Structure formats: C-alpha cells, structure tokens
Amino acid sequence: MRSPRELVGGSPAATYPIAFDGRELPAQEGQTVAAVLWAAGILAWRSTRQGGTPRGAFCGIGSCYDCLVTVNGRPNQRACLVPARPGDTVTTQEGTGHADLAV
C-alpha cells in the first residue's frame, strides 16, 4: 500500500505522543493537531452546540472553524492550524467548550 510518506520520502525528525480523550496518539514533529488525529483515523473531535452532531476538519486552511477543539484545557482552537506539541492533551469539544459557564 502506498502512503504519503512513501510519495515524498524521508522520515520525521521526531515522533512523540500526544493525548486525545485518554488515548495516546503518535505525533510527528511539524504536524498540526488535526493531522495527528487524521493519521490515527479520527475524523471528528467536536460536537455542535445545537444538534450535538460530530465535526472535524473541513477546509483544512483555517477558514471554516469546523475543527475547533480543546487543547490543554483551552477550547476553540483551530486544530488544522495549531501545531501538535509534545505532551499536549487534546479533548473532544462539546458545544461552545464552556460548559462550566452554563451558557
């Protein structure tokens, strides 16, 4: 089976784990949070405010805001732009990500 890695050759400078909803996922240095999730076959990491339906990355360039996620406790980060850093904890974002405010 071909892969993007085989297409472009080479290997990452570093691979480190990040946490996603209690799972450990391998991140390659230089990947965004959305890319680490896609690489693990995870396409949804948010549920919508009204319908509670699952969403993930859509536009891939920071325009659509569908990939919002909670990173290290901070909600509403665009997963397609935010680099995955060693030790990051990423959690599925429910609604606004501010359940504590009860809005």
Added chain:
Amino acid sequence: MPTSPSDPAALTATTDLAVIGAGPAGLAAAVTAARLGLRVTLLDTAERPGGQYYRHPAASLGATRPEALHHDWRAFTTREAALRAHEAAGRITYLPRHHVWTVVPADEPGTWTLHAVAGHAPDETPTTLRTRRVLLATGAYERQLPFPGWTLPGVVGAGGAQAMLKNNLVLPGRRVVVAGSGPLLLAVAGSLAAAGATVPAVVEAASYTAYAPQTPALLRNPAKLAEGATYGGALLRHGIRLLTRHAVTEAHGTTRVEAVTIARLDKDWRPLPGTARRIPCDALAVGHGLVPQLELATGLGCATLQAPDGTVALELDAAQRTSVPGISSAGETGGIGGAQLALTEGEIAAHAIAGRPVPAALTRRRARLRAFAAAMAAAHRPGSGWTDWLREETDVCRCEEVPAGRIREAAEELGARDARTVKLLTRAGMGWCQGRMCGPAVAALAGEAPAPDRRPFSCPVPLRHLAALPPTEPAPPGP
C-alpha cells in the same frame, strides 16, 4: 505608534512596501520589489512561504521529495531562494505566523498601519507595522455548495484534503470520492491517488465541452493545455473515472461518511430523475471552485466586481492598483486564475509600485492567462439548479446549524431579498466562519449574486489586543 512586544524591529522605520500573503503572488512581488530597491516586509499566516498552492511539509517532517506533491515546484524554489537571500541582505523582513487583521490609514498622510496577530494561542502577540504601500496578496478559499450529509465527518474540502496532504502528509480516508467543480478537482484526485488513496471517481458538475466556445483562449495557452493533459494522464494511470455533468447529491453515514449518492445533471446542474446511484467510500473531498479572500480590501473600501465564476473580486487597473490609492493587489484577489497568473501579477505589481515600467512580456502573459482563467471560470460557474440537491433540513450554515428550510422561509415568506437580511432573520453566516462557508449558498437561496464580504477583522483577535490599541489610532473600519 504603539509598541510591539513581538517585533520591535519592525516598528523602528516605515517600510516601503508591506506584502500581505506569501503565496505565489505575494512571494513573487516581494522578491521583485526587493530586487528593484524597495525595503519590503512580507507578512504571512503560515509557518513557511508558498501559500495554499505551494504548501509543503515542515522541514521536521523530513520529506526528501516535496516536489512529488507539486506542479512547477521550481517556480517556488527559485523565489524562496531569492526571499532568503534578500532576507539575509536586510532588504526583506519576512514575518511568518503573522495574521494581519486590519489595515488602516496611519496618522502621517500617505502611510498605512497594519495590525497583526503573531503566533498561536495562548502565546499570540499583537504586532503593528507602518508602511508606505500595501500589496494585498491574500489569495482565496474554497467555494462550497451544501448538500444533504455535507456536515458528516469524512466530508472535507477538496482543497482542504490537498492542504492536509501537502502540509502534513495525511489522508482523510483510504477510498476518497472527489467531487464538485473546477480544475482543482483533477489535481486533488491525482495527489490523493499518488499518496495511496483509492479514488473511485472524480464527479464534475460542469461539462468540459463548455470550454468549446473558449477555444481561442485555450489555444493561446499551450502550457495550460499540457498541464490539463498531465492531470488527465494521472487519472488514467490511477484508473480514476471522470464523470462530467454529475454531482454528489447526498453523503450517507452516521458518525462518518460511508457512501455518496451521485446523479447526472442537466445543463443547469439540476439532478436528472432516475440517474442516482451509490458509490461506497470513507471520505469525500468536495469543492466548487475558489472565492477571493477580500476582508482587508473591502475594509479599506476597495471597489469590487463580479468575476465570470460568479464570485466577488477586486477591481484592479493595469498596474494592479485597487481603487484606493496606495493599495495594490495581485493573484486570486483579482479573480481566480491560478499560480502562474499570480506569479505574473505579483511581478507586475512590484514593478509598478517601484515606479518602474512593467516589462511588456509580463503584461502579455497576464492577458493570456487572464483570458484562460475567464474561460475556465465561466465553464465552471455553478448552474442555478444546484439548490435542488437541498432538503428542508439540510444545514446550509455549518456554524449556526441553519437549515435550508429556514433560509427559504426567510427569502420566500419573510421577504428577505439579500444574504444580509437572511442573516439577520436566521443567523446564517453569523457564526465563527462569518459566512465564509455558506455565503455563496445563502446568496443563491436569497436570489442574489454574492455581495462583497464585510468583516471588520480577518481573523480572531484577543480582546486584550484591541483594548491595548492607543486612542490616537483610527478606529478599525465598521462592519
């Protein structure tokens, strides 16, 4: 002038030219202007230059053949080398990870202040920069037309899939249908297949016979025809079917896409009864052309026009100047036309801004490529019948979850005749993306051509940055 914690050096002098965007247009403009003697500051949101077209993996991802994912990679590498040389010589200040959120007149007449957010949350910092001239090279994002199931995980933008692949070396699935309209689909299908995905079909709503009336523009662009042949060859090599006059009218699945329904279309893009069939897949990459990204330009009051593809683009003169003195633009902002045109327009703009005559070869190349772009744009302009894909409960606005039925009610029963009134009545376009995704669809449902974007900020700005602006600064333009 306010002080800037992130980049005090940028404040010490007024730069000759600020180029916003380091894609093909901005990159070409910056290196050309620097060569012609201007002091240039190049600001870009990404980590690396290249824009959406020449997106490529971070060095730390260790790709030894990034060119495998690109057409005409050398056009980029030669300009990136020039950028680095000018940077080393102090002629270009390159500021990656800087998102300019507004451009306003500065207190000294004839100069401009740029406000940017630098870096990523929670460490983002404010930056300001003063410049004599501004070149807007802010590019485009993808046009999306909604259909039932388009919010399912696994349904991704065609350009989005391409961006994630080029930037991060990841795929959304193993079996990916590519659908929508426009030449980008062919490139995306080729890239996905080369990277290991199975692409059962490219589903194109337009008919390539629509190019026939444009034969002169095609024949004047042999390189473009050769590029098309390259993509066609890639489809053949990977066994990808190209279905023209077809559309994905529904995506199926519960937690992620499992299949799509495709149907034949009439010439107005209306699905023909009895032609629907299912294609199993685990992802759908979809897009209907590109939309010029104009927030900064419309915030400044730059005049716009409707391009042949139905999008709003900037009105520009032969020297790439907008209607606002001191503000120029190049590339997709002046109408979608591709990377070669963007490179050419960037170089033209740089010559004009430097007060040099524009080489005739550049002017000729621009005319030729613009003619080709116009032919292509007209061929892929969405037909009015696409709204037949929608059901009442299909979400049109992804952010605010506003279904087509509510938008139709606003337009047909409550008398909303434009997207702005629809927005006020339904909240469509009022969410995080500020109508970037649903704007074209809402305008179509309201029975109007899309209006120019009016967004006071082009990206999220922390309130503390706004609060820290000194009172002498002119207020940002209103909505």
